[in-house]
Amino acid sequence: MKHFPSFSGGFLPASQVLLLRWRHQDVQNGGHFNPAGVVSIHWNHFCALLAMHGEVKKMKKDSGFTLLEAIIVLAIMMIGTLGVPALHSYFDRQGAGLAAERLRGDLQMARFMAINKKQTCSVFFNKPGPNQYINSLNQQVLDLSGYHGGVNFPNYGPDGRKNVSRVAFNRQGMSTSAVPVYVYLADQKRQSVYCISIYSPGGISVARWNGSDWR
Structure with a gap:
């Protein structure tokens, strides 16, 4: 038989608890016994217990990992670990390429400025600091340290x-x-x-070293 805790510290059998609830219901109804009220009280408690039981089962179910889920997580971690070095090397290579394209654009701008302003425009390298370059007319400075991979101006190709x-362009836009x-x-x-080539008529091209030649 199921027992319930009492105020005295002991336990009451379920039948006595039910009797007490009936008496309480009698008082609320002016001394008249209302069996429907007792049924309503117990039904509400029963529904509440069912709801709590369902939540507990759901929490237990959601908190666990299946073997398949653990294998998937482990596989993703392994792929990520193996892929990081290759991804890092890729970004290093891309940094030099982006810097080369930016330099070509800045040299083209210097050429157009020389034509528009009708005066020589120069681009100085490793000025005002190492691995920087500056336009003599607008004093714009670009720092290669902003590119991934430690991009720099090597002494030799x-x-x-x-x-x-x-590199300088005259008022006609020629080197x-x-x-x-x-x-x-x-x-x-x-x-x-990368090599940025500047030709006498003012043409500018970019090529990448493939290990034996430029392409």
Whole structure:
């Protein structure tokens, strides 16, 4: 038989608890016994217990991991661990490429400024600081440290040619050098090396070193 705690510290059988609830119901109804009220009280308690039982089962179910879920999580972690070094190397290579394209755009801008302002416009490399360059007319400075992979101006390209310290365009938009000049960019590990070529008529091109030649 099920027992319930009493105020005296002991336990009462379920039949006595039911009798007490009947008496309480008699008092509320002016001394008249109302069996419907007793049924209503017990039905409400029964529904509440069922609801609590369902919530507990749901919590137990939601808090656990199945073997399949654990295997999936482990597989994702392993893939992520193996993929991080390759992803890091990819971003290093992309940093040098983005810097080369930006430099080509800035050299084109210097050429257009020389034509529009009808005066020579120069771009100085490793000024005002290492791995920076500056436009002589608008004094715009770009720092290669903003690119991923430690992008820099190496002293020499992989083809053995020396990196230049200055590129200039005259008022006609032509290079002030009678021969092509070359600006080299590379990441810190030299996994990705780019050459920006500036030709006498003012043309500018970008090529990437493939290990044996430019392409």
